[in-house]
Amino acid sequence: MDVESEGSSALRLIKQGAEARIYAADFLGRPTIVKERFKKKFRHNVLDDKLRHKRTMQEVRSMHRCRKAGIATPTVFFIDSNDYKIYMEEVQNSITVRDYINSLKEDKESNLRKLAKIIGTILASMHNIQVIHGDLTTSNMLLKKTNDIEIADLVLIDFGLSSISSLAEDKGVDLYVLERAFLSTHPNTEDAFKVILDTYKTFKGSSEALKKLDEVRLRGRKRTMVG
Amino acid sequence: MTSKIDVTMTSSSSPPVLGSEHLPTGTTPLPQWSAIGNSPRMSLKLNGKYWLHIALFCQVTNLEELKQGLIDNKISAAFINPALIVGIFQLSVAAFKAAHLQDINKMKTRNVHSELLYSLSPSKNIAGSFKKFGLSNDSNAVIVAVIDTDSEENSSKFQMAIQAVKGERIGIEKINDFSKYEDIKKIYSITDAELNTTDLVDAVVNKMAVKDA
Ligand SMILES: Nc1ncnc2c1ncn2[C@@H]1O[C@H](COP(=O)(O)OP(=O)(O)O)[C@@H](O)[C@H]1O
Numbered sequence A: 001m002d003v004e005s006e007g008s009s010a011l012r013l014i015k016q017g018a019e020a021r022i023y024a025a026d027f028l029g030r031p032t033i034v035k036e037r038f039k040k041k042f043r044h045n046v047l048d049d050k051l052r053h054k055r056t057m058q059e060v061r062s063m064h065r066c067r068k069a070g071i072a073t074p075t076v077f078f079i080d081s082n083d084y085k086i087y088m089e090e091v092q093n094s095i096t097v098r099d100y101i102n103s104l105k106e107d108k109e110s111n112l113r114k115l116a117k118i119i120g121t122i123l124a125s126m127h128n129i130q131v132i133h134g135d136l137t138t139s140n141m142l143l144k145k146t147n148d149i150e151i152a153d154l155v156l157i158d159f160g161l162s163s164i165s166s167l168a169e170d171k172g173v174d175l176y177v178l179e180r181a182f183l184s185t186h187p188n189t190e191d192a193f194k195v196i197l198d199t200y201k202t203f204k205g206s207s208e209a210l211k212k213l214d215e216v217r218l219r220g221r222k223r224t225m226v227g
Numbered sequence B: 001m002t003s004k005i006d007v008t009m010t011s012s013s014s015p016p017v018l019g020s021e022h023l024p025t026g027t028t029p030l031p032q033w034s035a036i037g038n039s040p041r042m043s044l045k046l047n048g049k050y051w052l053h054i055a056l057f058c059q060v061t062n063l064e065e066l067k068q069g070l071i072d073n074k075i076s077a078a079f080i081n082p083a084l085i086v087g088i089f090q091l092s093v094a095a096f097k098a099a100h101l102q103d104i105n106k107m108k109t110r111n112v113h114s115e116l117l118y119s120l121s122p123s124k125n126i127a128g129s130f131k132k133f134g135l136s137n138d139s140n141a142v143i144v145a146v147i148d149t150d151s152e153e154n155s156s157k158f159q160m161a162i163q164a165v166k167g168e169r170i171g172i173e174k175i176n177d178f179s180k181y182e183d184i185k186k187i188y189s190i191t192d193a194e195l196n197t198t199d200l201v202d203a204v205v206n207k208m209a210v211k212d213a
């Protein structure tokens, strides 16, 4: 484990991704996750700075926009804009939706259905405020607890690729990204995914995005057929 | 595309009740309470280098004198109106940011203590931030906050600042007695929807942080 003495307390590296390092730390008494977008040596310096800056700021802005609409996201404590670090609340005792689904045993079907309804509602709510997440996967959703889950227990994270758009096309693609990730990560969950879309559908304004989802699927299929 | 979409979140958890339960929950190991005589004070370590020393006063009678002391650089401290403060965490985050910006030479204001006030504010208007978060004629309660490399006993800045205040020093745990929750929600533009998923001090700190985003 990498220990780097800096800031409020030592940063303990817990995950090294392609774009960002995730550290755990204590920040002024609060358990904290520090997400650092590190320098990419192969990228041109100026471009690299711009990209790191843009993704860091976009992540924080979209998290804030979601929060204001009642969608749970980690509290941002501090942005270190020199090093492109976001200090945010560590969601305590949380597990990713991915791990949650993989852990389901008894009552799998009913728990999946409940989860799917929550995801569908949150996505509709998020698209309603024109936030396009950009990287919807079951690893980018955290659950605060695993029993009697409700809407406030699902925390959305990883908004670095997010954007603001009212276009049905962008919402459709957002759903498509999730569909691909969901079904490939969790085999035999077609029914659950359908519940996500059915729930999403019950909200006003969703039909255009779902129509676009159909179109994007078709395009995707054509593309894979061509190779 | 202007069709108004109406998505109602149906969370069964009720909004948090505003009150002292909004004090940060995770701060147990850090604040070091020290009751000296009947003048309880508090200090906490911001990072490896800086301390934050805090004292709370009520019935302060020399606000004008304190203002002048800041202008003349005789006092090195932040005097904060407690009305817009929900918890120590809010103060320590603002102080951390001020100290950080001082160290990398990126402060937007004159000194680390004015930067603390500015960091508390959700707005980029510096003069307006001082007016809202600094000494106010509407309140005779004052939080004294000092960022220093010296610990409490050795901090001459802190000792001078608290000696300058003519008023009654009270325990910092009374900080929430002065919080004006409706004003806080308004100034930090906090929605009731947000308070369904987070508590007030987190909503405030989040808003402080996103100011630069
Ligand atoms: N605020 C947080 N609280 C708890 N765990 C988190 C938090 N943020 C990230 N994580 C954990 O770190 C992982 C990676 O974080 P993420 O923001 O998705 O970065 P990446 O871009 O590397 O995917 C998440 O899947 C989750 O397990």
Ligand SMILES: [Mg+2]
Residues within 6 Å of the ligand: A139, A140, A158
């Ligand atoms: Mg991720």
